[in-house]
Amino acid sequence: MNILDKIVADKLREVSLKKSIFPVEQLENSILFQRNPVSLADKLRNSSSGIIAEHKRRSPSKQVINHDLNVQDVASGYQDAGVCGMSVLTDGKYFGGSLEDLLYARAVVEMPVLRKDFMIDDYQILEAKAFGADVVLLIAAVLPTEELKRLATFARNLGMDVLLEVHDLEELENSIEANVDMIGVNNRNLKTFEVSIQNSKDLSRHIPDEFVKVSESGISDPKVIAELKDYGYQGFLVGENFMRTEDPGKAAKDFINQINRKS
Numbered sequence: 001m002n003i004l005d006k007i008v009a010d011k012l013r014e015v016s017l018k019k020s021i022f023p024v025e026q027l028e029n030s031i032l033f034q035r036n037p038v039s040l041a042d043k044l045r046n047s048s049s050g051i052i053a054e055h056k057r058r059s060p061s062k063q064v065i066n067h068d069l070n071v072q073d074v075a076s077g078y079q080d081a082g083v084c085g086m087s088v089l090t091d092g093k094y095f096g097g098s099l100e101d102l103l104y105a106r107a108v109v110e111m112p113v114l115r116k117d118f119m120i121d122d123y124q125i126l127e128a129k130a131f132g133a134d135v136v137l138l139i140a141a142v143l144p145t146e147e148l149k150r151l152a153t154f155a156r157n158l159g160m161d162v163l164l165e166v167h168d169l170e171e172l173e174n175s176i177e178a179n180v181d182m183i184g185v186n187n188r189n190l191k192t193f194e195v196s197i198q199n200s201k202d203l204s205r206h207i208p209d210e211f212v213k214v215s216e217s218g219i220s221d222p223k224v225i226a227e228l229k230d231y232g233y234q235g236f237l238v239g240e241n242f243m244r245t246e247d248p249g250k251a252a253k254d255f256i257n258q259i260n261r262k263s
């Protein structure tokens, strides 16, 4: 089993357990469930930096990134830096995140917040909405095409944006008809952890213009943003490069200043 298979197997168990103890009606009764989500795709279309900054304590590829911060400080730092949106990892076992992290981030920021997890069931999409997310991530490597389409439609019917993540041309071609707003090209292979920015460059011409293009992972140099913009990218998902510093908000601010100086 590769790491992705392991994560998904754990996720299936986690979701079925949760469903049995915390019914959907409880999620739908959350005050946040009534909130109107803010569109990340719209923000990215109108932004010069396009940064989506992530809260990520650890990962299977890097182990500990930063265990010393609290999510509210990270979120308000990102907001002050002027990022377009925030991504919050909610997987506990592999990334050290939680739904509480999502809730606390939501409590302190106005900008769109993405629930970053391995979504396999409607239940998690309802959870995302109940804990204040504006956007969900769907990963092509995790879901059969029909399921991807179904979950995407389910999320959009709840008013949330969908970011579809692909890693290669086959995944892109198989999932392109899904009802999504943004297509994210992951520069990291989730099965081997290999990272290559070239992956975003190679896949860009296969992504139709109606989708906002997002490049994800391994971005640590503002110069790369300028390069990726030439390939039509409008969104850039950055985690570790900010999170490994003592003050991720400040790191994001410096990064954005450098992007703006270049453009």
Ligand SMILES: O=P(O)(O)OC[C@@H](O)[C@@H](O)c1c[nH]c2ccccc12
Residues within 6 Å of the ligand: 054, 056, 116, 117, 139, 165, 186, 216, 217, 218, 219, 237, 238, 239, 240, 241
């Ligand atoms: O920390 P990085 O290399 O900047 O990457 C951020 C983000 O792209 C990465 O965390 C990510 C992209 N897709 C995912 C899917 C699941 C978990 C994590 C991810």
